[in-house]
Amino acid sequence: MTADKPDLGTLEERAGVEIAAAGDLHELTAVRARYLGKKGSVAALLRSIGELEPSERGRVGQEANAAKQRIEAAAAARKGDLERAGREQVLASQRLDVSLRGTATRTGHLHPITHVTRDMVQFFTSLGFSIEEGPEIETEYNNFEALNIPADHPARDEQDTFYLDDGRLLRTHTSNVQIRVMAGRKPPFRFIAPGRVYRHDLSPRHSPMFHQIEGFLVDERVTFGDLKGVLYGFGRHLMGRDIELRFRSNHFPFTEPSAEMDYACVLCDKQGCAACSQHGWMEWGGCGMIHPKVLERCEIDPDRYQGFAFGMGIDRTAMLRYGIPQLRHLFEGDVRVLEQI
Ligand SMILES: [Zn+2]
Incomplete structure (x- = not known):
């Protein structure tokens, strides 16, 4: 059952790459579902723990949970980055330069x-x-x-x-x-x-x-x-x-x-x-x-x-x-x- 260990490592590594590559919140949600969802890779891995030797289960389970938390944290950090970038983009596109000269309102005068x-x-x-x-x-x-x-x-x-x-x-x-x-x-x-x-x-x-x-x-x-x-x-x-x-x-x-x-x-x-x-x-x-x-x-x-x-x-x-x-x-x-x- 030593084959599970590289699987977990590879899984985490792949998740890390895909999370970092997610260009927007929509893509990030899809990546997150792929790894952390009920039908995701991590859930499948956790389910497979039951097939291990009883002596291995505890350790592999701990490692898998720790990996899951790190993936969760990476996804949350990426989410924060994307949201911040989105806000900055909106601010940049709506930038108001208060030092720009305004358009003077034309006023008339008395006859x-x-x-x-x-x-x-x-x-x-x-x-x-x-x-x-x-x-x-x-x-x-x-x-x-x-x-x-x-x-x-x-x-x-x-x-x-x-x-x-x-x-x-x-x-x-x-x-x-x-x-x-x-x-x-x-x-x-x-x-x-x-x-x-x-x-x-x-x-x-x-x-x-x-x-x-x-x-x-x-x-x-x-x-x-x-x-x-x-x-x-x-x-x-x-x-x-x-x-x-x-x-x-x-x-x-x-x-x-x-x-x-x-x-x-x-x-x-x-x-x-x-x-x-x-x-x-x-x-x-x-x-x-x-x-x-x-x-x-x-x-x-x-x-x-x-x-x-x-x-x-x-x-x-x-x-x-x-x-x-x-x-x-x-x-x-x-x-x-x-x-x-
Ligand atoms: Zn005169």
Whole structure:
């Protein structure tokens, strides 16, 4: 029965080679079954012990069990190796390099008109002005008559105004708001009214819809000097530096005295350039002391109260501030253009 010994040794050796050669867990399971399973080689060997001489059985049985344990241990070690290798393979394939540059999310920005409007609102709210809004569809009375613009005034011409079938109109300025705010209220008033206005103007340099801001203050002892002080501060806030303002006498039906405001061209410093049509000055808006008749129409005593009003195009201010040559660039919605601003 000495033949059993080399058998066991050979068996163990072969098992060792096959376990080491198992390339994955599936193969290892098959090898394990071949040697350690119920019908495996080791089990067969153990069963054959009964055929040995009784004196041999104990020793051969011990050796066979020891060999079985070593094969078990080798299979378990190989299993551990394969599992570790599998985990490392997964980690390597899913490797995350946190030092790689990410893909930046593109964010938009506010439209230039929104920017300028917010800056305007911020300035006036810091001075205690409130923000008022009015309807874009307005009555003739609030848009014209109450503002001292009689029926025969050129501004009433249908070429300038969009009329609706019911006799109402698209407001031609934000001045309708001052009538609505003053009606039924007592001074002092201090407010601004930014918003959209409409003129029947199809010239390519203009737009039938544009944005205006109107400022309005009524109190006792208000002077033109107060108006100028507010406008200088406003210009400085918008342009980020001191600007030179010029007031030219003008006529508006709802203010007396009235003035056009220009400011020194920020691009050429009054030397004259294409942006200011070689004038050195840029038109900014209109202003003046509120006409006593307008106050009277709103049942405010003009002997006791005075006020000033001013208005300017928000779009025009944005053009000046950002150096935008054409009004249409603001309304066409071309992102390539807006991104440059
Ligand atoms: Zn200029």
